[in-house]
Amino acid sequence: MKVNKIPTPALVVDIAAMERNIKHAADYFAARQSKLRPHFKAHKTPEIARRQLAAGSCTGITVATVREAEVVARERLCDEILIANQILGPGKADRAAVVAKQASLIVAIDSDETLDDLARAAQAAGIEIGVLVDVNVGLPRCGIAPGEPAVALAKRASQTPGIVLRGAMGYEGHVMGIRDRTEREEKAHKSMDRLLSTVRMMRDEGLRCEIVSAGGTCTFDITGGIEGITEVQAGTYVLMDNTYLYEDLPFELAFAIHATVLSRPRPDQCAADAGLKAMASDHGVPAIAPLPGMEDATVLFLSDEHCTISLPADSTIRPGERIKLLPPHIDPTINMHDVLYAVEGDEVVEIWPVAARGYVEQRSI
């Protein structure tokens, strides 16, 4: 199938650009003590994870949900899975215990409740589940306070049947959006100081801490270069999005939404068939890839099924023509789609299922 025959709206991956991104990351970690544990949440797509792992320098896969872990285990993508998130709520810990029978599993904990529920499920299943103590390093979301509170939780975990303490993690998510390299470096270091000082306290107490996980796409070569960080959880780097296209990062856009112009109701506007149900809008509207007649076009707003675009009045674009939109946040965008179209040049060479979208395997409901 030719690229221009893909039904719109559709998510299209440029395989060559993606492979270059994968190689940049693999090369970086090949030359470091730290390794990569690519974050599956960015794409939820086994075919992409296979290519990330095949490039080497990876310790396994990072995921955000039990559902993602189930798919990674079912597809036998790697030997060890890190759920870099707390899991609580009906069925989650028990489903994690099933995953832990298929692959080595590590789960983030940041409270007694998260530890206890996981221990209950592990004991009920007769298996062991690894844990990382999730330390709050500045992002106001999850994570236990650094220092004594984190060490106390680690100690409890180390003494809990069914649980194996493996180390600590801390996600400096609040740093990713800082475009200035110097400021980003400074704040990432400050966050990692919080994590690493806690790790030192854990080790002083004789607590096991072989994994220290942190980082993301925008800090992969900052956090990844800090002594003591053993692995980085970057995800977006593999396809990239508009938001993270910083000059200091070696990654390029490997991803676009193909859309068809549906209407040109006035000379200075058109509407295309990709809206809020085809892409996430939390980081704003998408950019438009330059095309003849679309050079100065900008997206005005998204509605459910439409992207309304401001055009130069002399644009010759007509209904039926194809455009490419560059969304600012790929994770929740890919989450809306069932497949990615993987292209080489103008040929669709594979159609990849976004196998881990949703929260529960539908056959199991």
Added chain:
Amino acid sequence: MKVNKIPTPALVVDIAAMERNIKHAADYFAARQSKLRPHFKAHKTPEIARRQLAAGSCTGITVATVREAEVVARERLCDEILIANQILGPGKADRAAVVAKQASLIVAIDSDETLDDLARAAQAAGIEIGVLVDVNVGLPRCGIAPGEPAVALAKRASQTPGIVLRGAMGYEGHVMGIRDRTEREEKAHKSMDRLLSTVRMMRDEGLRCEIVSAGGTCTFDITGGIEGITEVQAGTYVLMDNTYLYEDLPFELAFAIHATVLSRPRPDQCAADAGLKAMASDHGVPAIAPLPGMEDATVLFLSDEHCTISLPADSTIRPGERIKLLPPHIDPTINMHDVLYAVEGDEVVEIWPVAARGYVEQRSI
């Protein structure tokens, strides 16, 4: 299954509240010349559409995409489907022609391109497809200019083999967000004047115009009461969302996202397991349903898998507890999910597939 056993995050429909909404709309249209053609795009869920149609006063179903029309036809929900949207791009018109063999199909057109592609597909399939001329009534998105341009397109449609001109439509979407009833009425009337004056011109030319479709949830009893409007395309009314809860509308919230608190990293904050992959954020963050310990809680921000919540410091809420979030925009929220949990009291009585999510039937790729 009890409601508190539903795995989170999950979309939960209160059947009793939904049935009251359905009855309010059916009662209104039972007493009018205009009828309802409920918009399937709001929920994409055949089980809900069946209940809307069973209540009476409906002419069929409105949809926004070919995919939705395919599901409505496959499920034999009604005799006549209106795609109230332009359809252009690979395969769409030909797929519409397949739908037109299973049910009477009407499609919006607003340009020669939309008419010609539909006519090509209808002729190739040896069937007829109905069209409504989509008139721009003020929403800056799609729709041909009122008056002469619209009439000229209608005339061309009436003379095109494979095409049957059925009438006109115009969506006053720009009016929905106006909370003040008087201003909303005034602007809806102004929009409908544009549509109805065009309809008069069409009839003066001897052009067929048996369907005049317009309106939405917030104008159902404004637009629906204007002489000459034959049907209303309301969708959200059936479940409602936070944005449209105007005092002058008879509809109530029948929908919530159930989430589990994952972490309480500080006394004044917690994080729950429903984020950007569980709900749309284009209309802002969700409200929180009042619960003990959550009375003064507000959502601070959403990230991919988390909803970070500001708490009163004396709140007793702990990780593992359940909360309910009320999202401000249901259409793109439901679009992210595979199922809706339908509850009566605290019992889950059915699990309904969101059968028409996505753009292409996956088996057909």
